Amino acid sequence: MQKTVQEPRQATRRREVVRRRGASPEKTAQTRQTIVDAALAEFLEKGFADATIESVSKRAGVAKGLIYRYFEAKEALFSAVVQQEIVHAHIDVEESKRGPSETVEAFLRRTLLVSIRNIDKKSRADIARVVIAEGARFPALVEIYRRDVIDPLAQKVKRLAVSARKSGELESDYLAKNPHFLLAPIWAGIVLNKFLDKANPVDIGEMFEAQLDVIFSR
Structure with a gap:
């Protein structure tokens, strides 16, 4: 009986691991790009003080929590904008x-x-x-x-x-x-x-x- 219970749990764990692996590198890069583009628009329109992670998330069309998976704070978002728009370009x-x-x-x-x-x-x-x-x-x-x-x-x-x-x-x-x-x-x-x-x-x-x-x- 115990073996019968364990097997579904193992299968569930495997599915959870697959989900945690997340999106493909291409999808991850695209999501990051979308967030940085939205942050650029927010900073240029509202300035740094008035731009918020929430407003960036709305403009980007992603969950607020998702942004924190890529950027720990608003300053990190600004740094990414500088890298994209000036340093790399x-x-x-x-x-x-x-x-x-x-x-x-x-x-x-x-x-x-x-x-x-x-x-x-x-x-x-x-x-x-x-x-x-x-x-x-x-x-x-x-x-x-x-x-x-x-x-x-x-x-x-x-x-x-x-x-x-x-x-x-x-x-x-x-x-x-x-x-x-x-x-x-x-x-x-x-x-x-x-x-x-x-x-x-x-x-x-x-x-x-x-x-x-x-x-x-x-």
């Missing part, structure tokens, strides 16, 4: 991707300038706006953006500046010591367009190109 400006006879200036115009020209057409400038507007209240946003966006980009510019100095493209070590000098028009343009003068937006791409002209003029 960013034009690669690694020194190793520069052509054998390509100057640093030409490389920056071919890669970074093209990306900056489209910054207002993408969500990148609006993500930066959220960080600038709410970073004082939520330092984690600043840390995420600094760690994942600003510091890596500055380091890449620094390495390129060192190469440009060695090849004679640059006459001093100023850019290698101050890589943010090249990137300053980006942040200035975002602040002007998103906060200070929305009615008269500046062209961030043109500002960045002018900065390249100044830095590499000889």
